[in-house]
Amino acid sequence: MHVPGMRVIALLLLTLAATGCTATAYWDPKSYWSRPGARLPELADETGACYQAAVEAESPAALAVATNGPRLLPRTEPPPKVWERAPHQVGLERFEERARYDRCMRARGWQPAKVVSPTR
Numbered sequence: 001m002h003v004p005g006m007r008v009i010a011l012l013l014l015t016l017a018a019t020g021c022t023a024t025a026y027w028d029p030k031s032y033w034s035r036p037g038a039r040l041p042e043l044a045d046e047t048g049a050c051y052q053a054a055v056e057a058e059s060p061a062a063l064a065v066a067t068n069g070p071r072l073l074p075r076t077e078p079p080p081k082v083w084e085r086a087p088h089q090v091g092l093e094r095f096e097e098r099a100r101y102d103r104c105m106r107a108r109g110w111q112p113a114k115v116v117s118p119t120r
Contacts, residue, residue, distance in 0.1 A: 031083045033105055034113030043083045043110075050104035051078040051090060054097045086112070 028040050033047065055076055079091045087102040 028081070028084065032086050032112060032114060033083055033110040035108075035110045038110075040083075046108050046110070047083045047105065048078050050101050050108070051082055051092075052076065053104050054092055054101040057097070057100055 028043075031040070031043060033043060035043075079085065082090055085091075087098045087105075090098065090101060092098045092101060
């Protein structure tokens with residue numbers, strides 16, 4: 001004996017699970033920036049573009065030589081998962097660069113999704 005309601009419930013649960021998996025694959029819950037309807041690939045592209053724009057407005061600075069420390073990223077390379085970081089955590093050296101990065105993201109419609117206290 002089959003219960004027709006069980007099939008409907010099973011189909012509903014399967015649909016919800018598939019929808020949930022799809023949604024999480026396209027968005028990072030730890031992201032600093034948010035924009036309605038945006039997906040993670042779009043956020044990653046735009047944070048990288050704004051980082052590049054902030055850096056290219058100034059001449060590149062000389063990199064310090066690290067012997068025992070972590071590898072230094074070139075100034076034109078954004079840090080990994082830059083979209084999870086607040087403007088003061090992005091690795092830009094100067095206040096003007098951080099301000100340009102923040103203005104660029106806001107001009108593209110992004111807003112801070114979480115509050116991050118400055119560490120510096």
